[in-house]
Each structure stands twice: as C-alpha cells, then as structure tokens.
Amino acid sequence: MNKTVRIQLIPGSEAASIVDPFYEQEGKTHRARPSDLFFAAFIEDKIVGVCRFCVEENTPLLRSMIVQESLRxxxxxxxxxxxFAEYLKHNNIKETYCIPYGHLGNFYGLIDFKVVRETDAPAFLQDRIQEYRKISDKTFMIMRRD
Incomplete structure (x- = not known):
C-alpha cells in the first residue's frame, strides 16, 4: 500500500453519516451511537477502517473493529x-475490554490486550459472548487491557 493512512477521532454525534455507510459497505449492521467515539482510518478522503470505543455499564470497551476487506x-x-492505545493512555483509561474473534488474540495483543477467563469479566460481557456464540459459528474470547 503506497497511500498514507490517516487516523481521525470522530465523536459519535458526528459519525453516523461517515461510519454507518462504511459498516453497510462491509456487510455489517452496526450503527454509530452519539455516545461512542470512533477511530477512523482514511486514505485520502475515503474511510477504510474504523474501531468504536464506548463505555457500557461503567466498563470501557473496544467494539466493532473493521478494516475494508480489500485492504486487510x-x-x-x-x-x-x-x-486507540494512545487515547487510552492519554486519558488514563484502564481495564478496557473487547470480545474479538478467537483468531485475533495476537492482533489485539499488539496493544496489550490479554485473554481473561470469561468468569473474570463483567457479567454483561459474559452474557454478550454467549449471545454471539448463539448467532455465529465463529469462536470468540474476552480480552482486557489493564
């Protein structure tokens, strides 16, 4: 890839018109919420990847990390x-969770996410991973960055 990738933080209140069409293009049903913060990757003026940061039940979460399929x-x-990691560090945000696909542990490990026992995660994440398993044949795990 010869083009420069630029990362832009986009508040959820401004993100829907940019992020939602990208999700649709990538076959996802996710939608931007006003309370979320998006880390969007652009090549020139085209969005090519995004990850969503949110806080649910007082728990910081990395959610819905997607890169355009042709650019993975x-x-x-x-x-x-x-x-994302710089943002967490700069804002002193600890104990951030994610629920990635099972084969992505090393990828999220790049910024010090570590697999945790499901029983050590907040109850709502234990419930969520069970729901994911009911609707998908993929494997999932819970990871935390301290």
Whole structure:
C-alpha cells in the first residue's frame, strides 16, 4: 500500500453519516451511537477502517473493529489500534475490554490486550459472548487491557 493512512477521532454525534455507510459497505449492521467515539482510518478522503470505543455499564470497551476487506493485512488495523492505545493512555483509561474473534488474540495483543477467563469479566460481557456464540459459528474470547 503506497497511500498514507490517516487516523481521525470522530465523536459519535458526528459519525453516523461517515461510519454507518462504511459498516453497510462491509456487510455489517452496526450503527454509530452519539455516545461512542470512533477511530477512523482514511486514505485520502475515503474511510477504510474504523474501531468504536464506548463505555457500557461503567466498563470501557473496544467494539466493532473493521478494516475494508480489500485492504486487510496492510497494517491499517494496527494503525487504528495504536491510535486507540494512545487515547487510552492519554486519558488514563484502564481495564478496557473487547470480545474479538478467537483468531485475533495476537492482533489485539499488539496493544496489550490479554485473554481473561470469561468468569473474570463483567457479567454483561459474559452474557454478550454467549449471545454471539448463539448467532455465529465463529469462536470468540474476552480480552482486557489493564
């Protein structure tokens, strides 16, 4: 990839018109919520990846990390994660969780997420991972960044 990737933070209140069409393009049903914060990757003026940060039940979460399918494996996701980690560090945000696909542990490990026992996660995340397993044949795990 020869083009420069730029990461932009977009408040949820401004994100729907940018992020929702990207989700649709990538076949996802996610929608931007006003309370979320998005780390969006752009090449020129085109969004090519996004990750959503939110707080649910007083728990910081990394949610719905997506890179345009045709541009995966080109370090765009790693750039998004680096920006995300800097934001957490700068804002002193601890104990951030995510529920990635099982094969992505090393990827999220790039910014010090570690697999935790499901029983050590907040109850709502234990419930959520069970719901994911009911609707998908993919494997999932709970990870936390302290």
């Amino acid at each position: 494996a080109q370090k765009i996701g790693a750039k998004i994660l680096e920006s």
